[in-house]
Amino acid sequence: MTAIARARAPRPDPFLDIDNYDPEADLMVMNLGPQHPSTHGVFRVLLYLDGEIIIKAVPYPGYLHRGVEKLCEKLTYAQITPIVDKNDYVAPMLNEQAVNMAFEKMLGAEVPPRALHMRTLIAEIQRVASHLLWLGTFAMDLGGALGGGTSVFMYCFREREAILDLFEKLTGCRFHYNTHTVGGQRHDIPAGWAAEVHRVLGAISDRIGEYEAMLSHPIFLKRTKGVGVIDAQLALELGLTGPLLRASGVDHDLRRDAPYHIYDQIKDLKVAVESDGDCLARYKVRVAELRESIRISRLLVDNVPEGPICGGRPIKQPGQFKAKAGQVYVGIETPRGELGTYLIAGGGKMGDTPYRLKIRPPSLHALAVVPYVFPGHSVSDAVAILGSLDPIMGEVDR
Amino acid sequence: MSELMLNPWIRALFWGLVMITGVMTVTAWSTWFERKFAGRMQSRMGPTLVGPLGLLQPIADACKLLQKEDLVPDSADRALFNLAPILTVGFALGVAAVVPFTPTMLAADLDVGVLWLLALSGLMVFPTWMGSWASNNKYSLISAMRAVAQGISYEIPMVLAIMVPVIMTGTLSLSDMVADQQKNGWIIYRLPLTGFLAFVIFFLAGLAEANRIPFDIPEAESELVAGPTTEYTGMKFGLFYMAEYIHTLLSSAICAAVFFGGWDGPIAPGLHWMLLKSVILFVFLTWVRWSFLRLRSDQLMNICWKYAVPATLALIPVTAFYTVYAAGKGGV
Numbered sequence: 001m002t003a004i005a006r007a008r009a010p011r012p013d014p015f016l017d018i019d020n021y022d023p024e025a026d027l028m029v030m031n032l033g034p035q036h037p038s039t040h041g042v043f044r045v046l047l048y049l050d051g052e053i054i055i056k057a058v059p060y061p062g063y064l065h066r067g068v069e070k071l072c073e074k075l076t077y078a079q080i081t082p083i084v085d086k087n088d089y090v091a092p093m094l095n096e097q098a099v100n101m102a103f104e105k106m107l108g109a110e111v112p113p114r115a116l117h118m119r120t121l122i123a124e125i126q127r128v129a130s131h132l133l134w135l136g137t138f139a140m141d142l143g144g145a146l147g148g149g150t151s152v153f154m155y156c157f158r159e160r161e162a163i164l165d166l167f168e169k170l171t172g173c174r175f176h177y178n179t180h181t182v183g184g185q186r187h188d189i190p191a192g193w194a195a196e197v198h199r200v201l202g203a204i205s206d207r208i209g210e211y212e213a214m215l216s217h218p219i220f221l222k223r224t225k226g227v228g229v230i231d232a233q234l235a236l237e238l239g240l241t242g243p244l245l246r247a248s249g250v251d252h253d254l255r256r257d258a259p260y261h262i263y264d265q266i267k268d269l270k271v272a273v274e275s276d277g278d279c280l281a282r283y284k285v286r287v288a289e290l291r292e293s294i295r296i297s298r299l300l301v302d303n304v305p306e307g308p309i310c311g312g313r314p315i316k317q318p319g320q321f322k323a324k325a326g327q328v329y330v331g332i333e334t335p336r337g338e339l340g341t342y343l344i345a346g347g348g349k350m351g352d353t354p355y356r357l358k359i360r361p362p363s364l365h366a367l368a369v370v371p372y373v374f375p376g377h378s379v380s381d382a383v384a385i386l387g388s389l390d391p392i393m394g395e396v397d398r
Numbered sequence: 399m400s401e402l403m404l405n406p407w408i409r410a411l412f413w414g415l416v417m418i419t420g421v422m423t424v425t426a427w428s429t430w431f432e433r434k435f436a437g438r439m440q441s442r443m444g445p446t447l448v449g450p451l452g453l454l455q456p457i458a459d460a461c462k463l464l465q466k467e468d469l470v471p472d473s474a475d476r477a478l479f480n481l482a483p484i485l486t487v488g489f490a491l492g493v494a495a496v497v498p499f500t501p502t503m504l505a506a507d508l509d510v511g512v513l514w515l516l517a518l519s520g521l522m523v524f525p526t527w528m529g530s531w532a533s534n535n536k537y538s539l540i541s542a543m544r545a546v547a548q549g550i551s552y553e554i555p556m557v558l559a560i561m562v563p564v565i566m567t568g569t570l571s572l573s574d575m576v577a578d579q580q581k582n583g584w585i586i587y588r589l590p591l592t593g594f595l596a597f598v599i600f601f602l603a604g605l606a607e608a609n610r611i612p613f614d615i616p617e618a619e620s621e622l623v624a625g626p627t628t629e630y631t632g633m634k635f636g637l638f639y640m641a642e643y644i645h646t647l648l649s650s651a652i653c654a655a656v657f658f659g660g661w662d663g664p665i666a667p668g669l670h671w672m673l674l675k676s677v678i679l680f681v682f683l684t685w686v687r688w689s690f691l692r693l694r695s696d697q698l699m700n701i702c703w704k705y706a707v708p709a710t711l712a713l714i715p716v717t718a719f720y721t722v723y724a725a726g727k728g729g730v
Contacts, residue, residue, distance in 0.1 A: 030536045038620045052540060052695070143691035145619045147611035151688050154440035219612055219691045379540065380694045383621045 011234070014371030016056045018048055025050050030379075034063045038141050038383045041393025045370060047382070054382060057374035059367055064397035072357040077103045077182055077321045080357070085176040087359065088395040090133050093126040093167075094334040095395075096180035099357070101260065102330040102341040103182045106323050113262075114307040115184035117300065120261040122170075122179075123332075124297040125197070128204065129163040130335035131290045132156045134390045138283065139215060141387035142223050152214055159207065162200045169193055182321055184310030197301045205294045212287060224279035228373050228385035231277055238372075239365040242337025244389065247285045248277035254333040266296060279388040286390075289335075322351035336390055337362030361395035410506055414495065417504075421494045425643045426456035428680065432643075435681070436688045459636075466632030474629065475532040482529030483630065483637035489525065490644040492518045497651045498573040500661050500668045511572040512564055515652065516557055519607055522645070523549035526609075526616060526626045529638070533629035541625035544695045545616035548606060551702035552613075556603035558710035562596035563656050565717045572652075576660030584659035589720045592713055597657040599706050601679075604649030606698070609642055610683065612690045613698055650679035 021027070033044035042063035048056040068087060072080050084099050085092040097119055104111060111119075136156030143149020164174045171179040171187045179186050230240070235248040245252055253271040255263045263269065272288030274281035325347030331340040340360030345351070366389040374382050402408050430445065430453060437444025445452030470479055496511040498504040508514050523545055530542030563585045564570060567578040579585060585593040606613035617625035627638045654660060654675035661668025693701075 028536065028539075030540075037623060049540075052543065139691065141620045143611065143620075147614065147687055147692060148690040149620070149692075150436075151440050154442060158441060214689070215691075217690065219693055222697055223691060223694065378694060378696070380615075380618065380621050380692075 012056075012372060012375035014056070014058075014375075016048075016375070018056060021048075021055065022050075027055070032379070032382065034060075037145070038386060039393075040137065040386070040391055041396075043367070043391065043393050043396070045374070045382070045386075047374070047379070049379070052378045054374045054377055054379070057371050057382070059370040061364070061367060061393070061396050064393045066398065068398040069357055069359060072354055074353060076352045077107070077323070077354070080354075081180055082176060082178040084359070085178060086394060087361065087398055088334060088336065088339070088363070088392050089175070090392050091126050091130040091335050092176055093122050093179070094332060094339060096177065097123060097261075098330060098332050098334075098339045098341045098359075100180045100182055101332065102328055102343045102357075103321070103323075105328045105330060106326060106343055106345050107182060107321050109183040109321075110311040111184050112308045112311050113305050115309045115311075116261050117304050118185055118189065118309065119180070120263060120266075121297055121300040121304070122167075123261070124293045124300065125163060125166065125201070127293045127335045128201070128290060128297065129160045131286050131293070132160045132163075132204070134286060134335070135211060135283075135290075136160075138384075138387045138390075141383050142220065148214070152211055155207070155211060155214075159200075159204045162203070166193070166196055166200055169196065181310065184308070186310070188309050189304060194301045194304075198298060201294045201298055205291065208287065208290060208294075215283075221280065223380075223384055224283060224388070226276075227279045227377065227381050228388060229277045230369055230373060234369065234372055235277070238368045240337065240369065241362050241365065242333065242335070243272075243282060243285045243289060244337065244366055244369075246272060247274045247281035249273065249275035254331055254338055258331065260330075260332055266299075269296070279384055282388045323347060323354075324351070325355075331360075334362060336366065336392065336395075339395075359395070359398060361392075361398065363389075363391040363393075364396045367391050367396060413504060414506075417494045417497075418491055421491060421644060421647065422640075425640055425647060426460070427453075428643055428647055429459070429639075430455050432684050432687075435684050439685075439688050460633075463633045463636040466635075468634070469629070469631045471533060471535070471629050473534040475534070478528050478532035479629075480634070482525045482532065482626075483634040483641075485528070486522065486525035486641040487637045487644070489518050489521050490641040490648070493648050493652075494644070496572050497648060498576055498655055498660055499651075499672050501573060501577070504573060507573050508571060510570045512560060512570045512575075515572070516553075516560065519556075519645075520549075520553050522607060522641075525641075529630070530616075530626040533626075535629050537622040537624075538626055538628050541616040541618070541622045541628075544618075545626065547695055548613065548615055548698060551699045552603040552606040552706075555599050555702055555706035555710050556607070558707065558714060559596045559600040559603065560656065561710075561714055562592060562717045565714065565721055566593070568721075572655055576655055576662065579659040580662040584657065584662070586657045589717065589724075592717050592720065593657065595709065596713055596717075597653065599710055600657070601649075601653055602706070604645075604653065605683065605686070608645035608649060608683075610646060611687045612693050614692060615695045615698055618692060646683055647676070647680060650683060651676040653679050 028049045030047045030049055031044055032047055033039040034042040044060040046058040047054050068083060071083060080099055081096050084095040087095045136153035139152035140149040167177060168174045169190055170193060171177040230248050232248045232250050235245050235250060251271060251273045256269050256271055270292050272285045274284050323345035325345055327344045329340060329342045331338045339362055342358040343354055344356040346355035373385055434444040445455040448454040448458045470476055493515055495506045496508055496514050526545045527542045530538035563575060566585055566588060567575045569575055582588060586597055609617050627635050654672060658675045661672045663671030
């Protein structure tokens, strides 16, 4: 049996016994990472290669561990938001929303409708920015730093830059916003912002077709079609969520299936689903989501209701919120899938800090497919598959 | 002066020096051009800071490369590691010897120019392989494997494709080939489609040889870090890049000479036409590079063995038949 056939047998064995693999085979052990241009952060995969075909892959995350969850146990509820910004640094807004929703649920804080509306809008604009960054880096993984990949990358970053400018006008920061808080928002929409949003998103939606055209040549299809297939069964077993799950044919989107914010008021939310489960399907799902998010954002930005942006008193001091003992779980749909926040509140003396805060990062679960999907592919494909998983190491290692 | 130039040794020395200096200079500024071009394509500025329009950028780059520490990994094979960058530029410049810019402006008017060209470009794989293997780095080793596999795959269609103009013109000398095109029309349109197909295949093989996207498989920055040059620093690294650019430039010049009639053209002197054609082809190469993604090495081998080799094998008898038929009727 050739290396390819062996590794592609029904489902590759992630615990393949290398010592008894094939005494004839000329194996090579190679570390992909932790410092490698295409691991999207510091991530190491130990590859066992037969020629250039991977027969076993062992992922080693953890190089970016900062102890965020432990740190959160020492901080009061109002202080945690700027810390979790740094988890998924490509979509920081959604990290803020996830923890603050958990805190609000725990503390029983009311969020005014204007703030909820703004959160939905911000989440969708952030999704556009995140998917644009993914599209650019994915093209770069396929095309190298000195080729057509960089062209797509530069275009995507040009658009993302415009979105960061939008957020800068809204919050004063380009990246780590700290704009959400318990009970609402810190920063109100400035005058003329809606027109800016229309201008930027309109320009992007006009240009998505151009990027698709740049990537719709036979080389792109050859590199992505049938590469890194994740079947629905495997996806569900490993807890994949978001675009990865939808690309594998499972129609699941928290925005529609467990609505939060004001997603239940958006009646015609289209959820993109593809059935192939390969890199091409993941690309298609994300591009469709890009279009859908732009459409939703442009609808939402015109209908922001008037009113306060934050319920309750403004936050003056750290110990302002006191929680009773209890636990809550909140899951929201980030560009990478379900970002879960599991909060256990101590109550009593420990009422102003979480007893335990567990963040469920979608990227960590995405990386769990590496040992199942890499075997049978070449190193080139491994890079393409890793890129298509869109892992953000900040949230994987936390 | 003109009497001196009649001596073949002096002529070869003179044009050889001119060619090496010229090619090196053009190579340096072709990197500037490519960066400017790519910048404009990607809505950036490209180099702007060093000199007017960033024109002194190549000099700044060279100075930077020369200042770098010259590292040789402990476990590397020192001799081969140092030899590889020298050979790679040497072979690339060797090709320049036979490129005919005008009937007189060529370093060596070899009777077997085409063979010399193919031999040297075939050797191009060896320095890459040598350097990669000698660096004792796993990424480089994989890229060495890929380079050899790719070399074997593109060399054969390349050799077969250039047989088409050789059959049409009946000569292996590049300058005679251009002279024949001046008389009987350019290869690219002389016979229906055959010349054009041969050009496409030769051009693609040239892309593969210069390690450019979509065939920069041995280098593959996003997969193999920097491929053969992973362990190289400073000017040794620079030499690999120089060889890549020399190859790109020369393959455009050779395509211009072999398929587009070289110095043949109305009004302006021949040299202008030759340079113009080469530049147009080089711009096209650059354009391709900054628009496409990279193929996988097994896909490249598929294309070469399953499509390019049979296509060129079919082209040769067709061309031969046409040529003999045409000769029977007294020329096309």
